Amino acid sequence: MTELTRLSAAVLAEKLRAGEVSSVEATQAYLDRIAAVEPAVHAYLHVSAQEALATARDVDERRAAGEELHPLAGVPIAVKDVVVTQGMPSTAGSKILEGWVPPYDATLVERIRAARMPILGKTNMDEFAMGSSTEHSAYGNTHNPWDLDRIPGGSGGGSAAAVAAFAAPLAIGTDTGGSIRQPGAVTGTVGVKPTYGGVSRYGLIALASSLDQAGPVTRTVLDSALLHELIGGHDPRDSTSIPEPLPDVVGAARQGALGDLTGVRVGVVEQLQGEGYQPGVQARFEESLELLKEAGADVVEVSCPHFEYALAAYYLILPAEASSNLAKFDGMRFGLRVEPEEGPVTAERVMAATRGAGFGDEVKRRIILGTYALSAGYYDAYYGSAQKVRTLIQRDFAAAFDQVDVLVSPTAPTTAFKLGEKLDDPLAMYLNDVATIPANLAGVPGISVPNGLSDDGLPVGFQVLAPAKADDRLYRVGAALEAALEARWGGPLLDRAPELG
Amino acid sequence: MTQMVDYADAVRRYDPVLGIEVHVELGTRTKMFCSAEASFGAAPNTQTTPVSLGLPGALPVVNGTAVEYAIRIGLALNCQIAESCRFARKNYFYPDVPKNFQTSQYDEPIAFEGWLDVELEDGTIHRVEIERAHMEEDAGKNTHVGGSTGRIHGAEYSLVDYNRAGIPLVEIVTKPITGVGDRAPEVARAYVQALRDIFRVLDVSEAKMERGNVRADVNVSLRPTPESPLGTRTETKNVNSFRSVERVVRHEISRQAGALDAGEIIVQETRHWHEDTGTTTSGRVKSDAEDYRYFPEPDLVPVEPSREWVEEIRATLPELPQARRRRLQTEWGYADAEMRDVVNAGAIELIEATVAAGSSPAAARKWWMGELARRAKLNDAELADLPITPAQIGELQGLVDSGRINDKIARQVLDGVLAGEGDPEAVVVARGLEIVSDDGPLLAAIDEALAAQPDVVEKVRGGNQGPVGAIIGAVMKATRGQADAKRVRELVLERIGA
Amino acid sequence: MSTISRDEVARVAALARIELRSDELDRLAGELDVIVDSIAKVSEVATPDVPATSHPLPMSNVFRADVPVPALPVEDVLAGAPDAEDGRFAVPQILGEE
């Protein structure tokens, strides 16, 4: 029965449709796996066993009755806790939302429910998605299934670890500066950040509105495409949602898996390699480039000179927007309310006490920085200048995509570091996202595909970036690379992860 | 507390400058950024969505009708309409602001650089320059519970209702209004009143002051002379009646003059108006009040009204109150002073309807501004509240014009109509007031009068027609005024053979 | 090179409505300084001729029809409230403006 949890979502969906397996069996297998590995991994903040099984039973009954169901019906899924789920706790990893049960569903959750996918639970994350290690969760660390002493990446470490530990076949992540792709890289899973506006943000507890994007976290490229197709597309409740239909991402993934990239022009971003990148990461990257060439791709080097300003711009834009987005957590309408220890109990003082007690260090740090950056006299110099860097980075992308179809780089400069290692060094932590942030600033889509193990035996990710609204290119190139790698390895990378539970 | 300076003295020695910010709640069906119903008077918190409650994850979407209304207002105020504008976040913590920021417009308002000519009661016209009109959302409503006064200070806690949160607002901001001198209070009042009238004809708001649909923030500053630089202003918030707008300005002028006389420095602050005492008090000076950390709202995209759309809206604008007044004055042939009285009495619609019911404009004005105005004043009522319709006045005047009754009897008919006896025709019949037009009974009365006053007859026969009035008077008396005096005169002269 | 003093952190914390302990003020003053220093980098290229981008994809005029949808049930509205009374959210006394 544990074998069920090792199937890809696409294969599981096929077996469900063929009646070889029931959704209750699959869901129960995942719940059993969760029970077995959670003590070690702690990927979940909330497991919704009863609800998941109820959905699974419903799917099985409908299928037995001959009802036409969504291709992913009955396939379980885990959802990052930053996404609101009606009737299910949604904390965004923060004490300030402990016990809050939203009265509504995010658009992507509505679509998941409409497809009748059992929701296994909500996954752990850095508080309000601020972090690259999931160590900033108010509810404890998530551990990397490859080495329990190491971080699973962040902010979506829970989703990535759940998928890597076979505790979910599919998961939802959100990516503001790399929070889907970097955890994917360090846990040996696939993560996709769609084009900005490609997946509705309605119901995502906002971190930085102009950067946030939800996307799939899976074990295969095709699985990501299937999930992307479900959650993507226009949503009238999100003003920044792209009105045009999503490109055929599933078709692109299937085409890519055939292994032919003849005529595809691949640009290696000069600025996203070399110094600061771990030798093992760099080595795997170069091997993957060779595989792409063997598949027929033309690989050239391109320069994106303003990428070196991306991190600085990001850490102005993100805190500024976050400071405003997180203002609503004040103890007045929902969530935690803390009264001041002494002195009069006024709304103003209760707000300050609630926020002082309810937010963790990293959240306070970024709110203070963002408030400062927007405060009188600093707007133009800080936030305004950062928005200009965005323009320059977009121009870099535009120029690069004039020459090539996709851009590639290592997803993260290093493999998973040890828990606690960078906790007191925010800047070192921020450097994890150096390769992923430019895509968020420009709004372009990106994927991370596991492309081997570094010298330390830990997984490494290969990032592919495409022009806005051309998400299908990620899947074609990603699937081709995946096929070539698995052919070489004789199976998925995750087969080499240590046994758990 | 410093001494208030007598108003007349204050404006003799200081030059007041005004600035007025008017918020109008738009009459859209739904809120500015979500599809919650925006109607008035529902039970608390029954008109909210995750968006208007500011729940985590919720996102705003702009109400297209609200944008259209804002453009209508901008055009009516002679503004330019932005080719591209954006929403911004105005960040401040307050329990009735669900997100702890108000989604508003900051440096890119939808309408800017306009003006409005404001007419005072004596016909003086003052042009108020409009700096901008921008879109934003209303806040929720706090009710203060506990404490002795029920006011906010001393309240133990507050209850918040978010039904109003997110209702679309347009805020109209004037440039400094200068050169108004002692008429500042009147100008302020007339400006807000003119805006209210415009909102109504544009059909963008019910514009009920008493419901808070229209609220004014009144800025007042004083300077020694019109040549001096602007003084420091105070802003009195949320004034919600025309009369209060006028009183706030008067009060602030007297108060600030007193402070300046005493050598005090006016601090830039918000003040609260107290209707009961007719005074303003200082609002708490908040250290962060001016640091709203505005930045472009990243959850919304720019609003770029096409020029075609703007022209389409312009083409469907209704006739605005001032233009309408001018047109009607010309059509009715009233003198300036006559028209002003009509406007001040709020009688335009009544007269227009009376004319439509067949009366001449002159007669309509005579009735409404004369007899009816007198009766309204006696009853301390508005003209429109009298229990008589323009159609009835039209009918009454019709009876006079056809000679069936005369002016004097018409007044009695009016009494009957006002007393609820029915339409003029019915009152004439029921009270038997019709003019006696049959010469038979008249001749009898004339002969009687002639016999009673032979001396008068003699004088008239002698060529002196002057005293004939005595005969006519006697005839009219005998017929209880129901005779047509003109006809009586003809018959008398005929009878005497003069 | 700008730096953020402890007093400045305290001012900003008040603006952001976050009560900070004394040790937090000390630590943040140091940490924010590092970040702000790194930010000077942005100004190297953010010249006046470069327009700002606030939305990654250029879009405009996204409007909603003025048609009501059912409201959230008032029980749901208040379900998460720390305190409620008479169908309304109960909040501590508000100082300042009315």
Ligand SMILES: [Mg+2]
């Ligand atoms: Mg104001």
Ligand SMILES: [Zn+2]
């Ligand atoms: Zn306003």
